[in-house]
Amino acid sequence: MGSSYVNGGGERGLDGAGPGSVDKGVDYANYFCTYSFLYHQKEMLSDRVRMDAYYNSISQNKHHFIGKTVLDVGTGSGILAIWSAQAGARKVYAVEATKMSEHARLLVKANGLEDIVEVIEGSMEDVTLPEKVDVIISEWMGYFLLRESMFDSVICARDRWLKPTGVMYPSHARIWLAPIKSHLIDQKRDHYDGTMEEWHGFIDDTRNSYGVDMSILTEPFTDEQKKYYLQTSLWNNLRPEQVIGTASIIKEMDCLTATVEDILVIKTQFFSSILEEDTKFSGFGGWFDVHFRGRSESPATTEIELSTAPSIENGTHWGQQVFLLNSPIRCSKGDNMNVSFVMNRAKDNHRLLEAEFGCEFKLASGQPLQPFRKKFFIE
Structure with missing residues (x-):
């Protein structure tokens, strides 16, 4: 969940440009079909932070749109294409992989823009346009920015048509x-402990009632539940006071020049200082922001930022990704941490992510603290 989107990069694997061979039918069933429902579009269209950022970026920078050609990658309901036309675009190509394209056509016609906005049903990798475009607009961001691998198709569109x-x-x-x-x-740990207690009761009951010993399955069941409860990141709307240390940028992207290779693996190291007295470090919170600046040769008149930070009032439908430790660590103001971070696409699903944190502490008290390393699944 995260945008009204056309192909999110899976089909790039079919021609060798992406992260391996991907079955189009499976990819559609697992991913695209979600965006063909109006209830899902409504959730995103109701996100005022999202909507205001895109609306303001277009309406306050009309010099990028007046008399220009625009490509909307993953048009969904068609709202960005409609705004582009209302801002003065000569022609807007609105590409959508799902049957949501039918709703988009109705919406375009109802707003009297069918002579400007052309809705095209198909994947961005397969679509052929009659001309190059002046602007590519897309709401491609997934959870933690890169989940769903949607930016791949924007890159494809940019390289072919911009x-x-x-x-x-x-x-x-x-x-x-x-x-x-x-x-x-604590809640996640309690849920895990309760699930394992239930499992052992189930083993005893099955043995006593039906004469079958299922304990051989305890190890794989344990691994399964550990992954779900203890190793998978969470969607959450963090409150600003839950951020207890300095925030760090772990990846910056220029959408005009970024490549798929740039985002296949994110690897970095950063430092953070604890800002709160006598607190518990529970893990890391992650979020993203995007900016509408134009380009150096044609800058935006008004730069607009869309942020999903915990400080944003009322939040966004993206929320934040939360990476929790198994047990909290007591720390205090002035304590420092050196963090290594690696994130790559999951091996069994290119739309999901895997992340690994390594952390070393330097406590102001001088007390030694064991470094840790933990892997997470962003699903």
Whole structure:
């Protein structure tokens, strides 16, 4: 969940440009079909932070749209295409992989823009346009920015159809991480312990009632539940006071020049200082922001930022990704941490992500603290 989107990069694998061979039918069933429902579009269209950022970026930078050609990658309901036309675009190509394209056509016609906006049903990798475009606009961002691998198709569209002088909407993106405190760490551990207690009761009951010993399955069941409860990141709307340390940018992207290879693996190291006295470090919170700046040769008149940070009032439908430790660590103001971070696409599903944190502490008290390393699944 995260955008009204056309192909999110899976089909790139079919021609060797992406992360391996992907079955189009399976990819559609697992992913695209979600975006063909109006209830899902409504959730995104009701996100005022999202909507205001895109609306303002277009309406306050009409010089990028007046008399220009626009490509909306993953048009969904068609709202960005409609705004582009209302801002003065000469022609808008609105590409959508799902049957949501039918609703988009109705909406375009109802707003009297069918002579400007052309809705095209198909994947971005397969679509052929009659001309190059001046602007590519897309709401491609997934959870923690890169989940769903949707930016791949924007890159494909850019490389095939954007004029050398063209602009990207949004133009830049960043991913952030910061140490947090959260009561969810105890809740997740309690759920795991309760599930394992239930399992052992199930083993005893099956043996006593039906004469079958199922204990051989305890190890794989344990691994399965550990992954679900203790190793999978969570969607959450963090409150600003839950961020207990300095936030760091772990990835910056220029949408005009970024490549698929740039985002297949994110590897970095950052430092953070605890800002709160006598607190519990529960893990890390992650979020993103995107910016509408135009390009150096054709800058935006008004730069607009779309942020999903915990400080944003009322939040967004993206929320934040929360990476929880198995047990909290007691820390205090002035403590420092050196964090290594690696994130790559999951081996069994290119739309999901895997992340690994390594953390070393330097406590202001001088007390030694064991470093840790933990892997997470972003699903």
